[in-house]
Amino acid sequence: GAVVSQHPSWVICKSGTSVKIECRSLDFQATTMFWYRQFPKQSLMLMATSNEGSKATYEQGVEKDKFLINHASLTLSTLTVTSAHPEDSSFYICSAVRTAQPYNSPLHFGNGTRLTVT
Amino acid sequence: AQTVTQSQPEMSVQEAETVTLSCTYDTSENNYYLFWYKQPPSRQMILVIRQEAYKQQNATENRFSVNFQKAAKSFSLKISDSQLGDTAMYFCAFMQETSGSRLTFGEGTQLTVNP
Numbered sequence: 001g002a003v004v005s006q007h008p009s010w011v012i013c014k015s016g017t018s019v020k021i022e023c024r025s026l027d028f029q030a031t032t033m034f035w036y037r038q039f040p041k042q043s044l045m046l047m048a049t050s051n052e053g054s055k056a057t058y059e060q061g062v063e064k065d066k067f068l069i070n071h072a073s074l075t076l077s078t079l080t081v082t083s084a085h086p087e088d089s090s091f092y093i094c095s096a097v098r099t100a101q102p103y104n105s106p107l108h109f110g111n112g113t114r115l116t117v118t
Numbered sequence: 119a120q121t122v123t124q125s126q127p128e129m130s131v132q133e134a135e136t137v138t139l140s141c142t143y144d145t146s147e148n149n150y151y152l153f154w155y156k157q158p159p160s161r162q163m164i165l166v167i168r169q170e171a172y173k174q175q176n177a178t179e180n181r182f183s184v185n186f187q188k189a190a191k192s193f194s195l196k197i198s199d200s201q202l203g204d205t206a207m208y209f210c211a212f213m214q215e216t217s218g219s220r221l222t223f224g225e226g227t228q229l230t231v232n233p
Contacts, residue, residue, distance in 0.1 A: 032219060043209060043223045097219045107219060109163035
């Protein structure tokens with residue numbers, strides 16, 4: 001149980017185009033999902049917190065107009081990288097908090113999306 | 119703000135031996151949670167072990183155990199009987215009780231288990 005599916009796992013896009021990444025909780029409801037960015041051989045950096053039915057909360061330094069987050073249902077959050085540029089190339093990982101579990105329960109992570117912008 | 123420090127970028131160990139990964143953190147909070155996550159080459163994040171700050175007893179999960187020193191703000195991971203499949207990046211992570219499950223990660227330690 002507690003499976004988080006992230007799609008696509010790998011995407012290549014041209015500079016200036018937009019890319020949407022989906023994060024789905026397959027067998028549980030997730031009021032809150034997190035989006036992380038990870039550069040090669042580096043740690044995970046939190047980009048934003050996605051809350052169902054409300055606006056996302058972005059970390060300092062993350063451009064909310066560039067990284068659009070939508071959490072329209074209890075099982076789906078999407079991250080759209082708008083007008084992508086080569087410096088946006090990275091590994092993006094989502095994680096979900098099971099709504100029904102006690103506070104501060106372990107996070108369930110997606111498999112990640114490798115984005116390459118050419 | 120909380121910070122998590124892993125001072126060993128890389129470590130290696132021989133198969134079947136024991137290795138300890140270090141982690142220190144800084145916080146002014148009294149109630150929090152600490153985690154070790156494993157990220158193998160597949161890059162899937164896997165929870166290895168979890169420790170509640172209010173518990174004095176060190177957490178143990180099979181071959182994995184922690185040495186939690188709250189006063190020293192230290193949280194090391196010991197892997198016993200190392201296996202080739204333990205080769206991965208290991209991240210120490212901190213979660214404040216009132217953070218709504220928000221994690222702060224350390225820089226990571228790349229562990230290589232040699233045959």
